[in-house]
Amino acid sequence: MSVARIRRWKVWAAASAAVVGLALPTVAASPAAATTTAYDATYYKNAVGKTGTSLKSALHTIIRNQSTISYDAVWNALKSLDQDPNNTSNVLLLYSGTSRSKSLNGGAVGNWNREHTWAQSHGSFGTSAGPGTDLHHLRAADVQVNSIRGNKDFDNGGSAVSGAPGSYTDSNSFEPRDADKGDVARMILYMAVRYEGGDGWPNLEPNDSTSNGSVPYHGRLSVLKQWNEQDPPSAFEERRNDLVHSAYQGNRNPFIDHPEWVEAIW
Numbered sequence: 001m002s003v004a005r006i007r008r009w010k011v012w013a014a015a016s017a018a019v020v021g022l023a024l025p026t027v028a029a030s031p032a033a034a035t036t037t038a039y040d041a042t043y044y045k046n047a048v049g050k051t052g053t054s055l056k057s058a059l060h061t062i063i064r065n066q067s068t069i070s071y072d073a074v075w076n077a078l079k080s081l082d083q084d085p086n087n088t089s090n091v092l093l094l095y096s097g098t099s100r101s102k103s104l105n106g107g108a109v110g111n112w113n114r115e116h117t118w119a120q121s122h123g124s125f126g127t128s129a130g131p132g133t134d135l136h137h138l139r140a141a142d143v144q145v146n147s148i149r150g151n152k153d154f155d156n157g158g159s160a161v162s163g164a165p166g167s168y169t170d171s172n173s174f175e176p177r178d179a180d181k182g183d184v185a186r187m188i189l190y191m192a193v194r195y196e197g198g199d200g201w202p203n204l205e206p207n208d209s210t211s212n213g214s215v216p217y218h219g220r221l222s223v224l225k226q227w228n229e230q231d232p233p234s235a236f237e238e239r240r241n242d243l244v245h246s247a248y249q250g251n252r253n254p255f256i257d258h259p260e261w262v263e264a265i266w
Contacts, residue, residue: 031229031260031263032228032229032232032259032260032262032263033260034258034260035257035258035259035260037257037258039252039257043062043252044059044062044254044257044258046058046061046062047059047062047254050264051264051265052264052265053265055261055264055265056193056265059193059254059261060193060194060196062251062254063190063193063194063251063252063253063254064194064196064198064199064251065250065251066134066194066249066250066251067248067249067250068129068130068133068134068249069129069133069135069248069249070129070133071114071127071128071129071132071133073133074114074133074135074138075105075114077135077138077248078091078105078114078135078138078139078140079091079102079105080243080247081135081240081243081244081248082094082139082140082240083102084099085235085236085239086099087099089101089102090102091112091140092140092236093112093139093140093141093142093145094115094117094139094140094141094176094180094183094184095115095141095142095145095146095149095161095164095167095176095177095180096141096142096145096163096164096165096167096177097165097177097179097180098142098163100112100140100142105140106143107143108143109143109144110143111142111143112140112141112142112143113140113141113143113146114138114139114140114141115138115139115140115141115146115149116132116137116138117137117138117139117184117187117188117191118131118137118187118188118191118204118218119150119151119152119218120132120151121151121213121214122151122204122212122213122214122215122216122217122218123195123201123202123204123214123215123216124202124214124216125201125202130195130199130200130201131191131194131195131201131202131204134191134194134249135244135248135249136187136190136191136194136241136244136249136251136253137187137188137190137191139183139187142163142164144162144163145161145162145163145164145167148161148162148164148169148174149169149174150174151213152169152172152173152174152210153172153173153174153209153210153211153212153218153219153220154173154174154175154176154184154185154188154218154219154220154223154224154227155172155173155174155175155210155219155220155223156168156173156175156223157170157173157175158170158173158174158175161174164176164177165177166178166179167180172210172211173210173220178230178231179231179234180231181227181230181231182227182228182230182231182232182233182234182237182259183231183234183237184224184227185224185225185227185228185231185255185262186228186233186237186253186255186256186259186262187253188206188218188224189206189224189228189255189262189265189266190253190254190255191204191218192204192205192206192218193254193265194251202216203216204216204217204218205217205218206218206219206221206224206266207219207220207221208220208221208222221266225262225263225266228255228259228262229259229263232259233256233259237256238256241253241256241257
């Protein structure tokens with residue numbers, strides 16, 4: 001069953017249940033199937049076969065070896081990383097899926113800017129080199145949609161977001177469109193493994209709250225895990241992961257290569 005059909009089923013079932021007083025079954029995604037990659041015998045060799053905190057620790061040791069760039073340099077990096085495969089003059093925007101000219105980067109209405117998927121206030125790391133410029137969670141996004149998302153945690157539900165069909169928001173959470181749900185989950189969980197309190201940066205961790213504010217946590221973990229299962233890595237994500245690794249930071253997002261490791265850790 002597609003995510004869109006699940007959403008429609010839940011609305012119909014909720015209405016039916018309210019009439020007859022029935023309890024609703026939980027709709028859950030199946031665990032991601034185990035994968036193998038060309039990096040398992042080299043890059044991930046010290047992580048393969050581990051689970052839980054041992055796997056998280058091994059992955060942290062692997063991916064913390066990265067190069068950093070300035071916040072200004074992020075503009076050009078995103079023009080390459082988020083390039084629309086059907087129009088190389090454009091970038092594809094997170095949350096809306098809109099294809100927009102690379103030249104329209106900035107802060108005005110109709111522009112795209114740099115979205116910190118792990119909100120920079122969740123740990124107060126700002127835009128300094130490190131988590132503030134980590135390309136594995138920075139994405140091109142419409143200025144107004146980015147403002148609506150703000151620093152909210154991620155969860156299901158809310159009212160429709162203007163300019164981002166399929167996205168929803170309420171007072172303390174944001175739900176991206178179905179095509180971006182897995183992307184968001186894997187970006188958030190990458191940050192939680194990469195930043196463990198060393199390098200002068202806060203220890204970033206996922207939790208099940210939607211009121212994290214300025215503490216170094218991001219939610220909602222239970223929903224992010226579902227999104228990882230429901231929206232597997234796309235060719236766009238995989239290309240992006242390869243480019244961040246080969247052309248910019250020298251590290252990878254392990255949850256794009258091995259989405260099953262989300263469940264293995266959390």
